[in-house]
Amino acid sequence: MSNLYLAVIGVGGVGTAFLSQLASLAPSMRPTLIFISRSSKQLYTNDYKPISPSNLQTSPSKLLSLPELTTYLAAAPGKSILVDNTSNQDVAAAYPSFLRKGISVVTPNKKAFSSSLSLWNDIFDAVDKSNGKAMVYHESSVGAGLPVISTLKDLVATGDQVTKIEGVFSGTMSFLFNSFAPVDGSGKGKWSEIVSQAKDAGYTEPDPRDDLNGMDVARKLTILARLAGLKVQGPESFSVQSLIPKELETVGSSEEFMQRLPEFDGDMEAYKDNAAKQGKVVRYVGSIDVAKGEVKVGLQMVDRGTPIASLMGSDNLICFYTKRYPCPLVIQGAGAGGEVTAMGVTGDLIKVVERLR
Amino acid sequence: MSNLYLAVIGVGGVGTAFLSQLASLAPSMRPTLIFISRSSKQLYTNDYKPISPSNLQTSPSKLLSLPELTTYLAAAPGKSILVDNTSNQDVAAAYPSFLRKGISVVTPNKKAFSSSLSLWNDIFDAVDKSNGKAMVYHESSVGAGLPVISTLKDLVATGDQVTKIEGVFSGTMSFLFNSFAPVDGSGKGKWSEIVSQAKDAGYTEPDPRDDLNGMDVARKLTILARLAGLKVQGPESFSVQSLIPKELETVGSSEEFMQRLPEFDGDMEAYKDNAAKQGKVVRYVGSIDVAKGEVKVGLQMVDRGTPIASLMGSDNLICFYTKRYPCPLVIQGAGAGGEVTAMGVTGDLIKVVERLR
Numbered sequence: 001m002s003n004l005y006l007a008v009i010g011v012g013g014v015g016t017a018f019l020s021q022l023a024s025l026a027p028s029m030r031p032t033l034i035f036i037s038r039s040s041k042q043l044y045t046n047d048y049k050p051i052s053p054s055n056l057q058t059s060p061s062k063l064l065s066l067p068e069l070t071t072y073l074a075a076a077p078g079k080s081i082l083v084d085n086t087s088n089q090d091v092a093a094a095y096p097s098f099l100r101k102g103i104s105v106v107t108p109n110k111k112a113f114s115s116s117l118s119l120w121n122d123i124f125d126a127v128d129k130s131n132g133k134a135m136v137y138h139e140s141s142v143g144a145g146l147p148v149i150s151t152l153k154d155l156v157a158t159g160d161q162v163t164k165i166e167g168v169f170s171g172t173m174s175f176l177f178n179s180f181a182p183v184d185g186s187g188k189g190k191w192s193e194i195v196s197q198a199k200d201a202g203y204t205e206p207d208p209r210d211d212l213n214g215m216d217v218a219r220k221l222t223i224l225a226r227l228a229g230l231k232v233q234g235p236e237s238f239s240v241q242s243l244i245p246k247e248l249e250t251v252g253s254s255e256e257f258m259q260r261l262p263e264f265d266g267d268m269e270a271y272k273d274n275a276a277k278q279g280k281v282v283r284y285v286g287s288i289d290v291a292k293g294e295v296k297v298g299l300q301m302v303d304r305g306t307p308i309a310s311l312m313g314s315d316n317l318i319c320f321y322t323k324r325y326p327c328p329l330v331i332q333g334a335g336a337g338g339e340v341t342a343m344g345v346t347g348d349l350i351k352v353v354e355r356l357r
Numbered sequence: 358m359s360n361l362y363l364a365v366i367g368v369g370g371v372g373t374a375f376l377s378q379l380a381s382l383a384p385s386m387r388p389t390l391i392f393i394s395r396s397s398k399q400l401y402t403n404d405y406k407p408i409s410p411s412n413l414q415t416s417p418s419k420l421l422s423l424p425e426l427t428t429y430l431a432a433a434p435g436k437s438i439l440v441d442n443t444s445n446q447d448v449a450a451a452y453p454s455f456l457r458k459g460i461s462v463v464t465p466n467k468k469a470f471s472s473s474l475s476l477w478n479d480i481f482d483a484v485d486k487s488n489g490k491a492m493v494y495h496e497s498s499v500g501a502g503l504p505v506i507s508t509l510k511d512l513v514a515t516g517d518q519v520t521k522i523e524g525v526f527s528g529t530m531s532f533l534f535n536s537f538a539p540v541d542g543s544g545k546g547k548w549s550e551i552v553s554q555a556k557d558a559g560y561t562e563p564d565p566r567d568d569l570n571g572m573d574v575a576r577k578l579t580i581l582a583r584l585a586g587l588k589v590q591g592p593e594s595f596s597v598q599s600l601i602p603k604e605l606e607t608v609g610s611s612e613e614f615m616q617r618l619p620e621f622d623g624d625m626e627a628y629k630d631n632a633a634k635q636g637k638v639v640r641y642v643g644s645i646d647v648a649k650g651e652v653k654v655g656l657q658m659v660d661r662g663t664p665i666a667s668l669m670g671s672d673n674l675i676c677f678y679t680k681r682y683p684c685p686l687v688i689q690g691a692g693a694g695g696e697v698t699a700m701g702v703t704g705d706l707i708k709v710v711e712r713l714r
Contacts (some may be wrong), residue, residue: 024516132714146686147504147511154504154704159381305667313684324697327670329503329690339681347511355712357489 003078004031004356005048006349007069010085011038011056014108014140017342018085019053022349029353031081035069048076066094074101079133079356083345084109093119099126099134104356106348108140108341113226114219117233120226135352140344142169142220143316143335151331152227155322162228164321166287166328169220171314171336172211173284175203178311181272181281183304191268192261199258203314207254212243214284217297221286228290241298243284275301281309307332360435361713362405363706364392364426367442368413371465371497374699375442376410382703386710388438392426405433423451431458436490436713440702441466450476456483456491461713463705465497465698470583471576474590477583492709497701499526499577500673500692508688509584512679519585521678523644523685526577528671528693529568530641532560535668538629538638540661548625549618556615560671564611569600571641574654578643585647598655600641632658638666664689 006022008015015038022030035044036053042063043056064072073080082098084091084107092112095105096119113120127136142148155162168174175198179188188194195212198204204211218235225232232238244257245264251257275282278301285300285308302309307330311317316335319328334340363379365372372395379387392401393410399420400413421429430437439455441448441464449469452462453476470477484493499505512519525531532555536545545551552569555561561568575592582589589595601614602621608614632639635658642657642665659666664687668674673692676685691697 021516025514029514132711145511145515145681147508147688150507151504154502154700154707157382157386157707158502158700158703159378160700307664307667307689310662310664310667315684324502324700325690327672327691329688331504331686331688332664333682333686334684343511343515343517343681346515350511350514354489 003076004353005034005073005076005078005080006031006083007035007044007073007080008033008053008083008085009037009091010088011036011053012085013338014341014345015085017338018083018345021342021346025346025350029350031349031353034076034080035064035072044072066091067097070094070097070101070103073098073103079104081106081349081352081356083107083349084112085342085345087111089115095119095136096122096126099123099130099136102130102134104134104352105136106345106352107136107138108144108345109138110141110216110219110223113138113141114222114235117226117231132355135355137348137352138223139348140341142223143318143331143333144337145340145343145347146316146318146331146333146335148318148331149223149227151329152224152320155320155324155329156227156229160325161323162290162320163323164287164289165221165224165228165318166285166308166321167318168283168308168311168316169217169286169318169335170211170284171316171334172198172204172208173217174311174316174335175314177281177283178313180268181275181283183281183309185276187272190262190265192258192265195261196258207257209244209254209257214240214242214297217284217286221288221295221297225288225290225295228288230288230290230293230295232295238295239298243299271299279304283308283311360433361388361710362391362430362433362435362437363388363440364401364430364437365390365410365440365442366394366448367445368393368395368410369442370695371698371702372442374695375440375702378699378703379706382707386707388706388710391433391437392421392429401429423448424454427451427454427458427460430455430460436461438463438706438709438713440464440706441469442699442702444468446472452476452493453479453483456480456487456493459487459491461491461709462493463702463709464493464495465501465702466495467498467573467576467580470495470498471579471592474583474588489712492712494705494709495580496705497698499580500675500688500690501694502697502700502704503673503675503688503690503692505581505675505688506584508686509581509677512677512681512686513584513586517682518680519647519677520680521644521646522578522581522585522675523642523665523678524675525640525665525668525673526574526643526675526692527568527641528673528691529555529561529565530574531668531673531692532671534638534640535670537625538632538640540638540666542633544629547619547622549615549622552618553615564614566601566611566614571597571599571654574641574643578645578652578654582645582647582652585645587645587647587650587652589652595652596655600656628656636661640665640668 081104218240280301317332438461575597637658674689
């Protein structure tokens, strides 16, 4: 193949899994790794020599800023690809500059596609203007390795009309409600107990409020709504029901929050009982009504027989209702975790390599 | 873009829907249509001028054979793509010749990928040897527009280990059993009545035996098993349970078959009752145990709570169990019909155009 070069930013859980998947690709599918960074460490050579991730310990004397990295990659003796495995807003904001220099971007970083609409427009304008030379792939920005973004893009590109998108978009929320209000009517304890257990088991962010505020789901819906053609300003421009009780919004530490959460168990119990009386269960659902231009995130009472109600563990479930699929096209499975998120990134990288080589 | 040329074989239900989806693509994504054929009609010009599908009525004086079509496309003043919308074995057998001449192939034609293993090997050898110049995409060969093939390919390409694939792979079988033995224990009549209703409503092939013999499902499983790495000789090399009663195997006409089918309603009723006694329902399931190298197609008793049991209408459902997805990655939705099959073809064409231009 023609020379392809690869820069990787971020070597945390996803990044580590990605590097190991990258190493297992056939040599013909593997671009030459020339830059890698983690927090304030970087590894690269001035003359684009292949580097090994295991040498990241030794940093170069000069750290490259994002504009300098752009210049560095643009001057490589072949096309280059940036894999951003962070969730960093600054890196996301630099995508248009990378793309305008012909550098393709592959990333699970939700921020790039769910922040301001102007950043979204800048990114895709740059892709359009590159005439197929620079591309952006972001499968793992929704549902990790599940084929959510690619399916929605295919539906739209082939001329289908998406009418509604609905589902459970957070592995954490899925786990919490599948445990709190399973379809069989049982339940594994009080709401605050379940949140606490989930936190201890690592199913939530270190601070569970980062899941409970619903912003992660709101970001994913922003991305899907935009792909479906809605001009959504951002994740704060539509109704998102936070599960952080109003009275606890000003609490400082996550410890204090967890300590006081039991005071509000009654509220969640009431939701659950109310649903049960109607033969339903309560779930944290995201939905996009494309015709009405309406995006909603929050608690919903769901019929017991539906796929959303019967979801298990921490699975995600995404339903696409379209003209061609009035009975929805449904995708279900683990929507978080290092390995499956990295899989979406590696799968995207393969597609970019196939197009560029 | 560089000049890309398109030949389309087959303008039936899928082909017609494909041509209409093709017409709605952005001009930059639309290769120049230079050849189209239907049964014994063809339309093309000697100097690769764009043609219009609506002119297919007027045939050229000389009909091109498949080898002549190969030569014609290979000599086009740019790269060319063949879209085969037939289910024709002869066209499928010619794919290696097309690919060896650098002509890419996009198709829903199951025959190409589920017949002899040597044809499969010839096709993918030709792709490999083309060094990325000729490619083959066949999303709609399993589950129509559902992202089944692409998902399995991504799982394998990124280094996941597929352990099991299981599901309902036939819209017809799905409809028949969801009507005959729904989870709520009811049922819409005797087996033969339901087959007859499905035939009248166009849910089966003109001769329902073409669905009931299980070969359509066996072909799909052959394709998936091969993609998962098994060297399956063909759809007749593993256990396929036919729902054509032994006593009716020698019956000539489909009318006589339908007339005599009620004699065997007792057998299907016994299956149903037997399952019900165990709190289960009977379904027509295909499964691939990758570790054991075992492929099976036939009736299975399925727990009421499972996704396979709760399937509705004529939906397909495919579960991928892998190392990364021990709780399966599930894809569900309509798996047959002109529009959704064409969607898989058009989606594939877009990917080929993106790679070739």
